[in-house]
Each structure stands twice: as structure tokens, then as C-alpha cells.
Amino acid sequence: MTDQTTPLLDIRGLVTEFSTETGVVRAVKGVDLTIGQGETVALVGESGSGKSVTSLSVMRLIQKGVGAITGGEMLFRTRSGQIVDLVQQPENAMRAIRGNEIGMIFQEPMTSLNPTQKVGAQIAEAARLHQNLTRKQAWARAVEMLALVEIPDPARRADVYPHQMSGGMRQRVMIAMALACNPALLIADEPTTALDVTVQLQILELMRRLQREIGMGILFITHNLGVVAEVADRVAVMYGGRIVETAPVRELFAHPSHPYTRGLLDSLPVVDHAARASGQELRLRAIPGSVVDPRNPPQGCDFNPRCAWVIPECRAAVPALLPVVPEHRARCIRWNEVHG
Amino acid sequence: MAEPLLVVEDLEVHYPIGKSLFKEGVTLRALDGVSFTVGKGEVVGLVGESGSGKTTLGRAVLRLVEPTSGRVQLGDKDVTALPPADLKALRSKMQIIFQDPxxxxxxxxxxxxxxxxxxxxxxxxxxxxxxxxxxxxxxxxxxxxxxxxxxxxxxxxxxxxxxxxxxxxxxxPEFIVADEPVSALDVSIQAQIINLLQDLRRELGLSLLFIGHDLSVIEFLCDRVIVLYLGRVMEMGTAAELYANPRHPYTRALLDAAPVPDPTVRRDRITLKGDLPSPVNPPSGCVFRTRCPYAIDACAEVVPPLETLESGHRVACIRSHELNLANPIA
Incomplete structure (x- = not known):
């Protein structure tokens, strides 16, 4: 029997560091994040925010010798109901979890598919790696998965190479491969960023449908707030390697309480039709400056050099994630004024 | 509308492909009969999926790729008629900004x-x-x-x-082609560059052909918008008119597909099935008909002409008069 009350994945105080020529760079500085069964959590951030390093850490795909998880725990509830700490698992145990209990899809399907192997064979291989299937059964499973991700004529399409497919079709193949072993958790790192909006919508609708049917938890990494609004149940906003705000999706968009989240929402080009009709020039409230350089973070709050609400206390210490309302927290000492 | 600075007439770019000593080649129609103008100080947006020909159009206008036929005129200069040696002088009048600086x-x-x-x-x-x-x-x-x-x-x-x-x-320059200049940038930085483009446009009176795939950026920056599909113009009009009242099913589908950063909005929308067909072997009649939810038999027979509607906005769809595509955002 599985325990439904504990989250599927419970990340506590995750720290991931990389060694560079100029010293140790801390890319993830103590991230807490939970994902429940059947829940979609969006991890949002710009380049250098640490969102992709967080997802790679969950998969334990940080390359040895380059970087390492140096702190925290990642408690994952396995199919058998056991709670394991992914940080402590030896590599062979991780191999049994990765691609099996935790599936993943990436931004550029062409670089994650083998160009010399037919797509059906690649999905079959993923299935056989973790399930006790004959070649024939595995191929049948591959065709079944291609049908599940709505690829027309799946028996014939299983027999083609990735380059014979469009970008959207390849992303469907990636999803089919990730789901071939019925994972409880799917990590999707910018899965629609390289796609046209029309194809992006198809993929998002597909993921929503599959989640309804299969009930997997999804960690959805993206920089696109429109996509967040479409898919997420809960959102965590990252900046400079830390979560700066987290809330249920409607609460976050309605009451952003960290200046960075507010700035991101204000930066979106939304046309004020009344202003335009009266001949006014439209301007965006852009966030000044550049995204934080992880090699050289500022003192105190990571966002303080770009922040409109900054006061001297902001430079003294990194603020804690403070409760705003239940389930909504913001890492800002002035959240009450930002919240508005 | 401001007096036109750039006039493009019936521009075509065709690439012969697969032709060899032993094989009859085929023609890839990257652009087919595209006509439009850009007024002085005007910003015209160009949208469409990848493979729609928007980048090719931007480059053909500057003669960075050679048009197969058609005419491009900038001010009083016929860009398409200039011998290559004289192009350099013209380049000071027309410039390009790329996606990946x-x-x-x-x-x-x-x-x-x-x-x-x-x-x-x-x-x-x-x-x-x-x-x-x-x-x-x-x-x-x-x-x-x-x-x-x-x-x-x-x-x-x-x-x-x-x-x-x-x-x-x-x-x-008087005219700049901006080919996805903000697409590779972080959201917070994108807003800075959009503001910069607004400033430059006002201060220098620049004319811009702005190529993009983010429809909200296009609406924000552009006076008029051209919607391209498989190398052909599907619809063009003022940004205000085209976004509020799209008259081509493809425009409506593009607008519907753009994710709205508001989790409370749930819409009725057209989801396009499948991908762009191959430009080597485009569908007969209307090139969009294979993905169009409103396609009828007649759509396969004639190439729909770009008709001018009462609102001044132009659309290439034989059913545009009977379809109600106004956006019912719930």
C-alpha cells in the first residue's frame, strides 16, 4: 500500500556546487520543494537562476568532477511505497529509478534522441531496460506508447528515424519514451521552448491529458509565464539559486509578493488598448540591470541591485522565505508592501 | 497611413532542390507572391510558424538572398534591379538585427x-x-x-x-529588418530591449520590419502585422484590428495558441492539428486548408486571393465573409 499523505518528492535544503577556474560556484543554494502525486509544479526562472541545475540534481545527472550535490536531501516515494533519499542513493540504485520511476524530457528532442536508431527501437529499449519484456512485447509497447502520445499511424511511425520527424513529433516521441515505464514523476525541462506556439499548445494539451489519465507528478521547468499559467498547480520562482517565492498558481499571478515576481509579470508585453487608442506610446516596466551572475552574487538578497523596493537591510542578510498567506511564501522583508 | 518607404511587390523566392545530372529537381517555394509596404516611421510585424518563410522574406527584402522574381523598392531606389556592386551603397540605408547577437x-x-x-x-x-x-x-x-x-x-x-x-x-539606416531580436533574451531583459526599440523608433523615425514568433511582443511593438503561412500572406492589417478581429482561421489559431499569462483565463480555442506541410509539395488551392478546421471542398480548388475588407484589412480566405472568428475570451 502506498502512502498518499507524504509528497511524491520532498526536496529539503538542496545545495549543488560546481568547481570552476575561479573557484567554487554555488548554483543551487538550499532549495526546498515538494511535488505531490498528480500535481504539476512549475519551477520558473531566467538564465542562471539554478532551475535546470535543480532538475538535473533530482535526476542525479550532475557530472562528477564538475559539480556535486553538497547538501540537503531529496526524499522520493518509490512505487513500493518506500521513501528513499535520492542524494544518498548509489549510482546503480539511481539507474533503476531514473527513466523508470522518474521520467524526463528536455528542450531539444533532437539532441536527446539517437539519430541512428529508429524511434520505436529507442522506446522499446527504454521499456526493456526496466521491465521484463521480450523484444516483441517491447516493440508492441513502443507502438502503444506512440499511439498514447497521439502520433498518427503509430505502427508505421515506430519504424522511422528521428530526422524524418518534425520537432513536435520528436517531442512526442520523447514523452512516449519518458512514460514507457509508467513513472510516478516526470521532469520536463523547457519541453516546449524550441517549438512553435501552435505545436507548443498541442504538447501542453497532451501532457495535461496524460497527467489526468496516469496521475503522475510533473516538475515543469520553464521561463515562460504564459506556459506556467497554462499548466501549473503550484509555482516556485527561482532567482540566484534560491526560491524567492512560491504559491498556488492563481494566488501567485493575483498577488505576487516578491519584487522579482512582480517585475517579471510587469515585464510582459501586454497592450493597454485604451492608452493605445488615445495615441499614447506604450512602455514596459522593465527590470533594470542584468540577471545575477552566480560567480559573483551580491551581498544579502540576490535581487537587491535590481530591486525598486531595496533598503539598507536588504544588503545585510539573505531574507528567509516568509509566509504571506497559507501556502504562499516570499523571500522578501518588504513582501507586505510589494503584495499590495 | 504614412507614405511608404519600402514597397514589396509580388516577391518570390524559389529554391531548386535535388536536381542532378540524372534527376529532375523539384522547386521549394519559400516565398510565393508576397506584396506589402512599410511606411516611413512604421513598424510592421511578420509572424508565422517556423518554415513560414518569414526569415527568407526579411533577407530577400535586403537582397541577402536573391529573389527569384518580384520587386523591392526602398525610397526611390529599385533594390531588386541594382547590380551587386551597387548594393553596398544601399546597405547604409537598410540594415538588419539578428536573433543571436x-x-x-x-x-x-x-x-x-x-x-x-x-x-x-x-x-x-x-x-x-x-x-x-x-x-x-x-x-x-x-x-x-x-x-x-x-x-x-x-x-x-x-x-x-x-x-x-x-x-x-x-x-x-532608414529601414531595419529585426529578425527575432528579443527571442533569445530573458523576460526581464526582453522588456528593456523592447523599450529601447520604442525609443529609437521615436527619436530616429526608423521604419522596421519586425520578425517574431511571440504574438504579444508583435502586438506591443507593431503598427501593422503580416501573417505568413508556407510562404504566402494569409492576412494583414493594423495590429489593433487583426488582434481584436482576426478574419483568417490561421490568424485565429495562432492567437489562440499563444499562452496567456493569466491562470484564470480559459478559452474556447482552435487547436491546429499536425505540422506545416512541406513547401516542396504544398497543398493545392489554399495552402492552409490541410490544417484548417473550416476547410471545404472549394478550398482545394482555388488559391484564395488577398481580398481587401471594409475595415481596410486584407485576408486570403474564401470563407472569411461567413466565418465569425472574433475571439470569445471567457
Whole structure:
């Protein structure tokens, strides 16, 4: 029997560091994040925010010798109901979890598919790696998965190479491969960023449908707030390697309480039709400056050099994630004024 | 509408492919009969999926790719009729800004050298004037004058795009093709560059052909919008009219597909099935009909002409009169 009350994945105080020529760079500085069964959590951030390093850490795909998880725990509830700490698992145990209990899809399907192997064979291989299937059964499973991700004529399409497919079709193949072993958790790192909006919508609708049917938890990494609004149940906003705000999706968009989240929402080009009709020039409230350089973070709050609400206390210490309302927290000492 | 600066008539770019000694080749129709104008000081947006021909159009207008037929006129100059040797002089009038500024800047040249080279090639100013002009250009795009001595790798993505813009501005162009200039930038930085483009447009009276795939950016920046599909114009009109009242099913589908950053909005929408067909073997009649939810038999028979509607907006769809595509945002 599985325990439904504990989250599927419970990340506590995750720290991931990389060694560079100029010293140790801390890319993830103590991230807490939970994902429940059947829940979609969006991890949002710009380049250098640490969102992709967080997802790679969950998969334990940080390359040895380059970087390492140096702190925290990642408690994952396995199919058998056991709670394991992914940080402590030896590599062979991780191999049994990765691609099996935790599936993943990436931004550029062409670089994650083998160009010399037919797509059906690649999905079959993923299935056989973790399930006790004959070649024939595995191929049948591959065709079944291609049908599940709505690829027309799946028996014939299983027999083609990735380059014979469009970008959207390849992303469907990636999803089919990730789901071939019925994972409880799917990590999707910018899965629609390289796609046209029309194809992006198809993929998002597909993921929503599959989640309804299969009930997997999804960690959805993206920089696109429109996509967040479409898919997420809960959102965590990252900046400079830390979560700066987290809330249920409607609460976050309605009451952003960290200046960075507010700035991101204000930066979106939304046309004020009344202003335009009266001949006014439209301007965006852009966030000044550049995204934080992880090699050289500022003192105190990571966002303080770009922040409109900054006061001297902001430079003294990194603020804690403070409760705003239940389930909504913001890492800002002035959240009450930002919240508005 | 402002007096037209750029006039494009019936522009076609066809590529012969697969032709060899033993094989009859086929023709890839990247652009097929595209006509439009860009007024002085006007910003015209170009949208469409990948493979729609928007980048090809931007380059064909500048003759960075050779049009197969058709005419491009900038001011009183016929761009398409100029012999290649005379193109250089025209390049000071028309410039381009690329998506990836890092790939389009020489990493071994300082920013000052990059900008100076543009001035030198077009014989603008004396050596001393040029240093002054380089500093002015950098300030104009929001960078310190001291940036001239630094190299591209020392800048962030947004700053590099500012350098790319400064380089395009160096030769005092009247017309700029901006090919996805903000697509590779972070959201917070994208807003800075959009504001910069608004400033430059106002201060310099620039005309822009702005190529993009983010429909909210296009709506924000552009006066008029052209919707391209498989190398053909599906619809064009003022941004206000086209977004509020799309008349082509493809435009409606594009608008519907754009994710809205508001979790409370749930819409009725057209989801397009499948992908863009191959431009080597485009569908007969209307090229969009294979993905169009409103297609009827007649759509396969005739290529729909670009008709002008009462609102002044133009659409290539034989059913545009009977369809109600106004956006019912719930």
C-alpha cells in the first residue's frame, strides 16, 4: 500500500556546487520543494537562476568532477511505497529509478534522441531496460506508447528515424519514451521552448491529458509565464539559486509578493488598448540591470541591485522565505508592501 | 497611413532542390507572391510558424538572398534591379538585427572596432569623428562610452543585443529588418530591449520590419502585422484590428495558441492539428486548408486571393465573409 499523505518528492535544503577556474560556484543554494502525486509544479526562472541545475540534481545527472550535490536531501516515494533519499542513493540504485520511476524530457528532442536508431527501437529499449519484456512485447509497447502520445499511424511511425520527424513529433516521441515505464514523476525541462506556439499548445494539451489519465507528478521547468499559467498547480520562482517565492498558481499571478515576481509579470508585453487608442506610446516596466551572475552574487538578497523596493537591510542578510498567506511564501522583508 | 518607404511587390523566392545530372529537381517555394509596404516611421510585424518563410522574406527584402522574381523598392531606389556592386551603397540605408547577437559579433574585435568598421566601410566621418560617433552610438543604446574598449564576451545577452542594434544604427539606416531580436533574451531583459526599440523608433523615425514568433511582443511593438503561412500572406492589417478581429482561421489559431499569462483565463480555442506541410509539395488551392478546421471542398480548388475588407484589412480566405472568428475570451 502506498502512502498518499507524504509528497511524491520532498526536496529539503538542496545545495549543488560546481568547481570552476575561479573557484567554487554555488548554483543551487538550499532549495526546498515538494511535488505531490498528480500535481504539476512549475519551477520558473531566467538564465542562471539554478532551475535546470535543480532538475538535473533530482535526476542525479550532475557530472562528477564538475559539480556535486553538497547538501540537503531529496526524499522520493518509490512505487513500493518506500521513501528513499535520492542524494544518498548509489549510482546503480539511481539507474533503476531514473527513466523508470522518474521520467524526463528536455528542450531539444533532437539532441536527446539517437539519430541512428529508429524511434520505436529507442522506446522499446527504454521499456526493456526496466521491465521484463521480450523484444516483441517491447516493440508492441513502443507502438502503444506512440499511439498514447497521439502520433498518427503509430505502427508505421515506430519504424522511422528521428530526422524524418518534425520537432513536435520528436517531442512526442520523447514523452512516449519518458512514460514507457509508467513513472510516478516526470521532469520536463523547457519541453516546449524550441517549438512553435501552435505545436507548443498541442504538447501542453497532451501532457495535461496524460497527467489526468496516469496521475503522475510533473516538475515543469520553464521561463515562460504564459506556459506556467497554462499548466501549473503550484509555482516556485527561482532567482540566484534560491526560491524567492512560491504559491498556488492563481494566488501567485493575483498577488505576487516578491519584487522579482512582480517585475517579471510587469515585464510582459501586454497592450493597454485604451492608452493605445488615445495615441499614447506604450512602455514596459522593465527590470533594470542584468540577471545575477552566480560567480559573483551580491551581498544579502540576490535581487537587491535590481530591486525598486531595496533598503539598507536588504544588503545585510539573505531574507528567509516568509509566509504571506497559507501556502504562499516570499523571500522578501518588504513582501507586505510589494503584495499590495 | 504614412507614405511608404519600402514597397514589396509580388516577391518570390524559389529554391531548386535535388536536381542532378540524372534527376529532375523539384522547386521549394519559400516565398510565393508576397506584396506589402512599410511606411516611413512604421513598424510592421511578420509572424508565422517556423518554415513560414518569414526569415527568407526579411533577407530577400535586403537582397541577402536573391529573389527569384518580384520587386523591392526602398525610397526611390529599385533594390531588386541594382547590380551587386551597387548594393553596398544601399546597405547604409537598410540594415538588419539578428536573433543571436553573440553569433553575429566578431569575438576578436572590440565593440569599438566592430562599430568603427561599419563606419569605415561606408566612409562615414574622419577617424576622430568616428570615435565620437561610436561613443554617441553606445550611449544611444544605453551602454557606457567605455564599452567601446571591451569585447563581446564581456557582455551579457541583453547588452550584446544593444551592441547589435548600435551596429545596425551606425550607418544611419532608414529601414531595419529585426529578425527575432528579443527571442533569445530573458523576460526581464526582453522588456528593456523592447523599450529601447520604442525609443529609437521615436527619436530616429526608423521604419522596421519586425520578425517574431511571440504574438504579444508583435502586438506591443507593431503598427501593422503580416501573417505568413508556407510562404504566402494569409492576412494583414493594423495590429489593433487583426488582434481584436482576426478574419483568417490561421490568424485565429495562432492567437489562440499563444499562452496567456493569466491562470484564470480559459478559452474556447482552435487547436491546429499536425505540422506545416512541406513547401516542396504544398497543398493545392489554399495552402492552409490541410490544417484548417473550416476547410471545404472549394478550398482545394482555388488559391484564395488577398481580398481587401471594409475595415481596410486584407485576408486570403474564401470563407472569411461567413466565418465569425472574433475571439470569445471567457
Amino acid at each position: 553573440y553569433a553575429s559579433l566578431n569575438p576578436r574585435m572590440s565593440v569599438g572596432q566592430t562599430l568603427g568598421e561599419a563606419l569605415m566601410l561606408h566612409k562615414i566621418g574622419t577617424r576622430k569623428d568616428r570615435d565620437q560617433r561610436i561613443g554617441d552610438l553606445l550611449e544611444q543604446v544605453g551602454l557606457p562610452r567605455s564599452a567601446a574598449a571591451r569585447f563581446p564576451h564581456e557582455f551579457s545577452g541583453g547588452q550584446r543585443q544593444r551592441i547589435g542594434i548600435a551596429r545596425a544604427l551606425a550607418v544611419n
